[in-house]
Amino acid sequence: MEAPALEAPAVQMPVAPPTIVISEVAAPPQPLPPTPTLLLGDWLLTHDLPQRIKPPALDLSQLKFVPTLPAQQVEAARQRGSLSEVLLDRVWVCPQCRALPSFRPACPCFGSGGVERDRMLHHFACAFVGSTGEFQVSDEGLACPKCCTQRLMVGTDCEYLDGPWRCTDCDWNTAELEIVGHCLKCGFRFPAQQAVLEDLVGHHVA
Ligand SMILES: [Zn+2]
Ligand SMILES: [Zn+2]
Ligand SMILES: [Zn+2]
Incomplete structure (x- = not known):
């Protein structure tokens, strides 16, 4: 019997890959630096202070007090000798990030306010x-x-x-609670004695 003629192996034509249409992706918009929302500290001007004194403002996005006047203006006035600074008040701030904390009776173990x-x-x-x-x-x-x-x-x-008292977070039992600071910005919890006392200074440029 005659061996069947060997057929040339069929040449596999490369299949063209399906065309992938890449829709043009717009570059993600660069996030703008957040505009600070300032709460003017007018309530700090209590004791008949002259109105030209600019109290610090509370930056609500940072929960920190910031000077109302631009830093360069304050610095230039300081160098000219025409800057007056008035201590208006003081605030306890977070020892870690200097933002405002709340102070509440809390579990002495981890500082949770969830206590019953x-x-x-x-x-x-x-x-x-x-x-x-x-x-x-x-x-x-x-x-x-x-x-x-x-x-x-x-x-x-x-x-x-x-x-x-029983802590609903860690089940700790205690007869007495502690006053614990809880930073409203970074969440750090700390004994109230560790809070940092910060001056609230008003500026006046002559
Ligand atoms: Zn903090
Ligand atoms: Zn606890
Ligand atoms: Zn009984």
């Missing part, structure tokens, strides 16, 4: 003190879990007491 106080009940007759949940054992009202007296009346048989 448990209510306790004190049974006069047997002196037992426990959480309100421990007393609510019967349908007929409060019953003391220690001496098993039923139908306790608040005020007559027992009284409410303030229990320890």
Whole structure:
């Protein structure tokens, strides 16, 4: 039998890749530096100060006090000797970024303000003190879990007491809360004693 003639292998024509249409992508717009929103510190001018004194303003995007007059103008006036500076007030600021914090009673562990106080009940007759949940054992009202007296009346048989504070963030239990600063800009939490005291100075150019 004659061997079949070898056919020349079919030449695979390269398939042209599908044309990909790249739509022209516009360059992303360069973000403009944010325009500071200034809250003028007129409330700082309390004690009959002359109106020409420019109090600092609160930059709401930075939560920092900034001078109202341009820095160059202040510096030029300082060099001419025609600048007066008046201490108007002081503020506590964040030790990390110098923005304004809030100060609140908080968990001494991590400084969370999410704290709740448990209510306790004190049974006069047997002196037992426990959480309100421990007393609510019967349908007929409060019953003391220690001496098993039923139908306790608040005020007559027992009284409410303030229990320890409990942190809803870390479950820490504490009798006393601490005053903790919480920076409204960078979120840093710190003991109130670590806050930095900053001068609020008004400027006047003669
Ligand atoms: Zn900060
Ligand atoms: Zn009791
Ligand atoms: Zn906590």
